[in-house]
Amino acid sequence: MxxxxxxxxxxxxxxxxxxxxxxxxxxxxxxxxxxxxxxxxxxxxxxxxxxxxxxxxxxxxxxxxxxxxxxxxxxxxxxxxxxxxRGLEKGEVRVGIPSMLGSYFFPEIIMGFKSQYPHLKLSIVEAGTQSIRKMIIDGELDFGVIINHDLPDSLHPEPLLKSQMVAVVSENHEFSKYKSLSFADFFNQELVMFKHGYFHRETIDSICEKYHFTPNISFETNLLAMIFKIVRQDFAITTLLEMVTEYEPKLVPIPFEQPILLDIVMAWRKTGYLSLADQAFIDYVKQHCCQQ
Missing domain, CATH: 1.10.10.10 (Winged helix-like DNA-binding domain superfamily/Winged helix DNA-binding domain)
Known part of the structure; x- marks a missing residue:
């Protein structure tokens, strides 16, 4: 053999x-x-x-x-x-990033890294936490950005950032003046949610299971632009990372009465090999986070 x-x-x-x-x-x-x-x-x-x-x-x-x-x-x-x-660098970084972080947290990092290391190739896969975990374990990705929850023993987590999930409504919604929102009020509304496998949806599903809510999900999509449009036109409300709402007009973020704080990490296989290119990217991301 x-x-x-x-x-x-x-x-x-x-x-x-x-x-x-x-x-x-x-x-x-x-x-x-x-x-x-x-x-x-x-x-x-x-x-x-x-x-x-x-x-x-x-x-x-x-x-x-x-x-x-x-x-x-x-x-x-x-x-x-x-x-x-032999002095032949791998020359490629394969990383998995969820869509919200890929759209609002990583663009500046990726462009800065590319400017510093112009000869390295960045292969970025947008996927949900479950898919990214599996691709790291299977060796299809060098590492990925995931939620530090139910992490397999085979993966090493490196702290990246902590972020709050908030309810998001349009400027004209009755909740737009609220300072905070209960889970009961939130789940009584029509919702637009990411599909299963994304940390956004996993978080909501775990809350429903813990507090015995049945979510009224009218729309399921992984397209952020579509989620924004549905919320702005008052067809439904949603939850997003608070950082996302800082860049999107006509959306109102509302913290939950019981705050939802997410521990976001970079993860890679404990027994895997990190190339010089991989390590350079990890170090660059950590340096960027320290400057925030």
Missing amino acids: DSRQLTYFVALAETNNFTRAAEKLYIAQPALSMTIKKLEQQLGLCLFSRNERKVELTDEGKVLFLHAKAIIQKINDAQTAMAEL
């Missing part, structure tokens, strides 16, 4: 299709089929169940998949480390 066999095995396990896996690997399909067959013969186990449309991992295959993913990630980390010892 070698790294090439494991790479082919993981590609097939992730695509469930020989043709798509071969295309992903840039090899001929017969070569992939032969490699998988040889791997199964070496192990004396059937790793995939096959039918006309797709292949699926057997129970034995699922066990190997967990180990194979970890081994391949370790090999990639080792290659990056050795390249840097």
Whole structure:
């Protein structure tokens, strides 16, 4: 069993299709089929169940998949480390950022970092907390910005900032003059919310579960511009990070009577390798936060 066999095995396990896996690997399909067959013969186990449309991992295959993913990630980390010892920087930072922070907190940081390190490439993925966590664990991202809640033991959190979630209404809404808002009043209104998987929605869902509220969600969207328009035109109200409302006209932020404070961190795999480029970006973000 070698790294090439494991790479082919993981590609097939992730695509469930020989043709798509071969295309992903840039090899001929017969070569992939032969490699998988040889791997199964070496192990004396059937790793995939096959039918006309797709292949699926057997129970034995699922066990190997967990180990194979970890081994391949370790090999990639080792290659990056050795390249840097030869003076060949990785040259790319892969980071996951939620949409609200990506739109209102990180643009200045990203442009400043790029000005300081013009030869490094920034690959930014906008996604929800759950997706970012998974992509970090799977090695698809070097690190990401997430909420420090139910963090897997495999991830290391680095404090980034604390921010308050507030109710947000239009200037004409009856709540616009309120100094604070109860959860009961908020959940009695029609709401526009992010979809499941985003910390915005996770926070609301956890409050509902804790206090036994049933939210009246009229709209679900991850598009900030659409959320703003729906709220401004009084079709619904929402919750956002307080920092967002500082930049958006005709929106009124209202703190909750029971404040919602979020602990936002940068996180990466404890056993993962941070390249020089990754570490430079993390240090730059930390320096920027200290100046706020």
